[in-house]
Structure formats: C-alpha cells, structure tokens
Amino acid sequence: MLSREKKNHALKALTLERMGKPEEALAVCLDAKGLLFSQNDIPIDDLTLSTLQIVFQRLDRLDLATSCYELACVKYPNNLEIVMGLFNCYVREYSFVKQQQTAIKMYKIVGEERFLLWAVCSIQLQVFCSSGGEKLLSLAEALLKKHIASHSLHEPEALVIYISVLEQQAKYRDALEVLSGDLGSLIGIEADKLRIQGRLLARACDYAAAADIFQKVLQSCPDDWDTFLHYLGCLLEEDMNWPSPKSTDQICSSNYVDSQSCKGAQLMEQVFEERISSAMSFVEKLQREVHTDSVRCPYLAPIEIERQCRLKGTTDSGKLLAALLDYFYRFGHLSSFTSDVEMFLHSLTDNEKADILEKFEKSSECPLASPLKTLGRDITLLKVRELFGVNLTLPVIELENAAIRMVDVYCENLPLSRDLDPQENMYGEELLSMASSALVLLFWRTRDLGYLLEAILVVEFGLTIRK
Known part of the structure; x- marks a missing residue:
C-alpha cells in the first residue's frame, strides 16, 4: 500500500510541475521522499526515483535529487540501476571526485569495461579542472593496466582513452608502443590510427616522422584539411594546432622549442624554402591524383602555403592573390567558398582586397556551363563584398x-x-x-x-x- 502511495506522490509531483505549479510540486516531492525513506521495509524502485529526480531537476534542486539516490544506494548498495542513477546525479553536479568513486563502485559490482572508462574520464576531468594531477593520472594508468592484464580492452574508445592518459603524462613513446601493439588493432580505420600516431610523434617533437605520417593520411584522405595543417606545421616545425595539456612544460610547442629536443628557429630559417618547396610539390601531386571536383583541400593548400611564405617575408602578395583567384575559378560556385577563404581574405590589406574583388568580378563575367553554378558564383561575390x-x-x-x-x-x-x-x-x-x-x-x-x-x-x- 505504501509502495503504491509513494508512486502516486511522485507522479502527482510530476503532474503539478508540468502544470506550472512548482511550489506545490516541490512540497509533494518532499512528501514522497520522506515516505520513500521513512521505513526500511519499503521497497524502492528505480521508476519512482527517476520520477523524483526529473521533478527535482526541473525545479533546479539537483541537491535533493542526489540525496534521494544517495539514500537509496545506502539501502541497496549493489543495485546497479540505482548506483548508475547516482552517478548521473554527480555528473549533473560536476562532482568529478564522486563520479570517480561511484564509477569504481559500479566496476567492482559487475566488472564491465565501460564503468572503468567512466572512472578514468572522471579522473581526467579532475586533472583538467585543477592543478597537480600527476598522481591521479598515474592512478588512471594503473587501473587501465590492471584491467588490460586481466581482461584486455574490447572497444576502440577504450584504447583512445588509454592513449590520452599516457599523452597527458607526456608518455608519447609509451603511447606509440601501445598503438603499434596488439591493442592497436581495435582502431579499424587505418587513417584514424595514423592520425593518432602523427599527433603523438608531433608531441614528441619528432616532426619529420610526424610529417611523413600525415602525408600518408592525405594520400588516402586528400580532403582532410586539419591533417594538411598538421602536416605543414610539422614540416615547418611550428605546429600550433594541438590542444595543450595541463603540463605544458613537458610539451614542445610552437611558442617554446627546447633546443635539445627539437630543432631551433635558426635551422628553420635555413631550410624554410626547401620545406615549402617540398610541401608545394606534394600538394601538386595530390592535385594530379584527385579525380573529383568535390575535393577542395589540395587547391586550398597553396593559399595556406603562400600565406606562410608571406608571414616569413619570402614572397610577394601577388602569389597569394593568384592562389585565391585560382581557388575562385574552381570553387567560387560553392556555398562554402567564403568560409573556406575567410581567414585568408581578412589577412589582406585594403588595396589587396579591392584588387582581389575586382579580379573575382571580372572572372565571373563569363557564365558557367551550369546555371546553378552561375547562381552560386554570383552569391559568392555578394558574400565577399559583404565580408569586405x-x-x-x-x-x-x-x-x-x-x-x-x-x-x-x-x-x-x-x-x-x-x-x-x-x-x-x-x-x-x-x-x-x-x-x-x-x-x-x-x-x-x-x-x-x-x-x-x-x-x-x-x-x-x-x-x-x-x-
């Protein structure tokens, strides 16, 4: 009888909240909570708890929702559904430490890989949001190693998390060994595996090897713009596209280069022209191998290369404008054109903007074979004018x-x-x-x-x- 009454209370509270009566809903919810935990012999079901949680959340009382699940877990410590509900409450409250503890508890109850990963992710969140997380990361690594020794890993996401834990500790070589070992087979798409490998090599300041890896990715995925930026950055040894972990003193970045572990800026000055030439040759090779009009990266790449040359002061603005004009010839009819080149257009001087706009308008005087492409190009011109x-x-x-x-x-x-x-x-x-x-x-x-x-x-x- 009491079990039916508590369910009715929970449903009544939900109804009142939906009717726009928050004060009455809260009062009924509190009555239901008191009834639910008033006697030890009253069974607690997950449906009633979930209903109360929904109402408390809608009333912006996450603390009361959490306390319900905490009391329920005391009564049923091995009920996975209830413990999982408590974990979700801690997620909504950003209680990373309690998330970790609850996830470990679920892992001990059933031994499932996913709960271990939840615990590891909770540890990573603690590290991201506070300082001095080296010991926590060591704990996460130890938990994963113990699980691997007894059960191995079965999901690609698990391997990615394991690598990220090693990466946060600047253990790039260890992460590369894991990736090249038996566990590496979990990542079924070769290009994805190569992207991770290239990132780890770049973080380890092995730029030459990383550039070679990114070249392989581009040969199989020629329209991967992010990978091209990583490739060019590694080739020039000034890649700024990696998100920096907390322990930045252990990471070689473009803002600071350790002269003992990476080549310095002086060497870059000496080989810049040679490496830019190598990048341009590779891009031209990609252009020859691409047989579809939908692949844009190999034709956008020369613009970025010329921008790098311009920043270095080794070229005139005419080459950058020529690269932009060539890209307009090929893709000016696409709705993505303006967003593709917006960054480059903003880098131009006022005179250069007027020059390139005039060239765009002159090149658009001849209609294209398709009326749809002509319309797209006309819209692009209007967008560029608006942008300028x-x-x-x-x-x-x-x-x-x-x-x-x-x-x-x-x-x-x-x-x-x-x-x-x-x-x-x-x-x-x-x-x-x-x-x-x-x-x-x-x-x-x-x-x-x-x-x-x-x-x-x-x-x-x-x-x-x-x-």
Whole structure:
C-alpha cells in the first residue's frame, strides 16, 4: 500500500510541475521522499526515483535529487540501476571526485569495461579542472593496466582513452608502443590510427616522422584539411594546432622549442624554402591524383602555403592573390567558398582586397556551363563584398538597387528549384537574407521605417514560396 502511495506522490509531483505549479510540486516531492525513506521495509524502485529526480531537476534542486539516490544506494548498495542513477546525479553536479568513486563502485559490482572508462574520464576531468594531477593520472594508468592484464580492452574508445592518459603524462613513446601493439588493432580505420600516431610523434617533437605520417593520411584522405595543417606545421616545425595539456612544460610547442629536443628557429630559417618547396610539390601531386571536383583541400593548400611564405617575408602578395583567384575559378560556385577563404581574405590589406574583388568580378563575367553554378558564383561575390564591408560604404541609392537586384536574381532562378523536395532549401535562398540585411542597414543609416518593413516583407516573400 505504501509502495503504491509513494508512486502516486511522485507522479502527482510530476503532474503539478508540468502544470506550472512548482511550489506545490516541490512540497509533494518532499512528501514522497520522506515516505520513500521513512521505513526500511519499503521497497524502492528505480521508476519512482527517476520520477523524483526529473521533478527535482526541473525545479533546479539537483541537491535533493542526489540525496534521494544517495539514500537509496545506502539501502541497496549493489543495485546497479540505482548506483548508475547516482552517478548521473554527480555528473549533473560536476562532482568529478564522486563520479570517480561511484564509477569504481559500479566496476567492482559487475566488472564491465565501460564503468572503468567512466572512472578514468572522471579522473581526467579532475586533472583538467585543477592543478597537480600527476598522481591521479598515474592512478588512471594503473587501473587501465590492471584491467588490460586481466581482461584486455574490447572497444576502440577504450584504447583512445588509454592513449590520452599516457599523452597527458607526456608518455608519447609509451603511447606509440601501445598503438603499434596488439591493442592497436581495435582502431579499424587505418587513417584514424595514423592520425593518432602523427599527433603523438608531433608531441614528441619528432616532426619529420610526424610529417611523413600525415602525408600518408592525405594520400588516402586528400580532403582532410586539419591533417594538411598538421602536416605543414610539422614540416615547418611550428605546429600550433594541438590542444595543450595541463603540463605544458613537458610539451614542445610552437611558442617554446627546447633546443635539445627539437630543432631551433635558426635551422628553420635555413631550410624554410626547401620545406615549402617540398610541401608545394606534394600538394601538386595530390592535385594530379584527385579525380573529383568535390575535393577542395589540395587547391586550398597553396593559399595556406603562400600565406606562410608571406608571414616569413619570402614572397610577394601577388602569389597569394593568384592562389585565391585560382581557388575562385574552381570553387567560387560553392556555398562554402567564403568560409573556406575567410581567414585568408581578412589577412589582406585594403588595396589587396579591392584588387582581389575586382579580379573575382571580372572572372565571373563569363557564365558557367551550369546555371546553378552561375547562381552560386554570383552569391559568392555578394558574400565577399559583404565580408569586405562594401555595403557599408555604398550610397543609399546604390544599396537600394543592390537589394532589389538580389531579389530579382532570386526570382529569375526560381525554376531551378522546381524539382526539389519540399523539405530541401531552395537554390539562392541566401539572396533573400542578404537583401533583408541590406534593407536593415538602410534603416539604420536613414532611420526610415519603410526599409525595415520592406526587410520583413522580403523574408515573408521567401516563406510564402517555401515555408
């Protein structure tokens, strides 16, 4: 009878909370909690606990939800479902130490690998959020080694966590040995395994070996932009793309290079040209081997190479602009073009921006074979102009005409979207957003509410065509 009453109390509390009566819901919840733990002979079920937890969470009383599970665990210390509920409460409270202790308890109850990994991740969180975690990391490593000795590892995620624990302790060579051993077979995709290997070699300051590994990844995955950045960074021995662990004094980074473990900046000055030439040769090889128009990385790479040369002062700006223009020829019709090159465009001077914009506009005078590509290229030009702040300097009448032209181009190309599924975005929808933004800009410049009304009507027009 009491068991049914406590369930009714929990469901009533949930109902009251959903009805927007938080004070009444809290009062009923507290009654249910008191009833639940008032007598030792009353059984506690996970459903009632979960319901109370949901209500306490919605009422922003995580402490009360946690206390319910803590009391339940005292009564049923070996009930996995209840202990797991307590672990989730500690996760929501960011109680990393208690997370670790609870996960270890679950691991001892059933011996499952996942609970050990939860404990190790909790230890890593403690290290990330505090200082002096060397002993904790040693504990995590010892727990994993003991488990491996008795049960081995069975999931790729477990191996990744094991490697990350070694990596946090700057035990890169140990991590490489683990990766190349029997456990390395857990990572079934060779490219993923090589990426980890390259990262470990780079952290160990073995840049030459890391660059060779990243080359192999790019040969199998030529569109992996992050890997190219790592490859180029290792080739130039100034890779800044690795997230730094807490113990940065043990990590060789681009901000500080240990002259005994890594080559210094003086050597970099001597071999910079040679290594840039090697990188460009490799990129040209990738371009020859790529047989699809969807792979962008080998053609974006020369822009980054020229940017590095420019930073080093070994090239003129013409080569960087030429690389940008070549990329526009190939991919100017893609919606991703502007985001691809945004960083490079921001690095240009005002004169260079005007120059490259003029070249983009001149190259777009000839229509492409596909009307869809022509539309995409026209949108890209408008995005670049917006990125350069051209609209901010246009006279009011010219900005008005630009907004009108955007809507006209959208209407002219509506037939291209005729066969699209109703759930798909229509081609050229960005034009309406840009036209609306231009009208809002006109409102701020003139304080004429008519422009604001027209901006709303443009968006409504688009929703009328395709909601």
